[in-house]
Amino acid sequence: VFLNTEQGVRGIAPAYREVAAIVRLGPWLRLRRLVLPAILPSVLTGVELALLTAWIGTVGSEYAIGTGLGIGAYLATARDVFRMDLVLIGVLVMALVGYGLSRVAQLLFLRLIPWRTR
Numbered sequence: 803v804f805l806n807t808e809q810g811v812r813g814i815a816p817a818y819r820e821v822a823a824i825v826r827l828g829p830w831l832r833l834r835r836l837v838l839p840a841i842l843p844s845v846l847t848g849v850e851l852a853l854l855t856a857w858i859g860t861v862g863s864e865y866a867i868g869t870g871l872g873i874g875a876y877l878a879t880a881r882d883v884f885r886m887d888l889v890l891i892g893v894l895v896m897a898l899v900g901y902g903l904s905r906v907a908q909l910l911f912l913r914l915i916p917w918r919t920r
Contacts, residue, residue, distance in 0.1 A: 803848035810844025811837065842915055850907035857900055873899075 814837065822836050864874025868882075873892055880888035 803845065803852050806844040806848030806851070807841055810841030813844070814840045843911075846907070846911050846914065849910075850904065853903045853907060854900060857903055861896055 818836055818840070822832050827835060861872070861874040861877075864870055864872040865878050866874075868875055868878040873895055877889055877892040877896075880886075880892060
């Protein structure tokens with residue numbers, strides 16, 4: 803999220819900065835009217851990537867450790883007893899949750915930045 807935010811700040815067009823200087827926007831107004839709207843798409847992209855990475859990391863750590871009640875432990879147990887049908891159900895659940903997280907992030911995009919299409 804930080805790297806995407808930094809990239810968004812760096813991507814603000816110099817012309818916008820010049821206009822803000824010409825109309826003498828104060829620091830807070832410049833932040834509110836120029837910087838935040840300019841970096842919001844980058845920040846939200848970072849949030850979406852962070853959500854999906856956190857999901858993969860959570861399931862992966864449960865799978866590697868093999869304890870607990872999560873989907874990763876479920877997959878590890880199903881693998882250990884050679885139940886490929888249960889493994890496929892676990893993979894399907896993982897995919898559906900990942901798709902759901904991605905869809906929630908997309909809806910958040912549309913709500914917060916309606917001028918941008920995906």
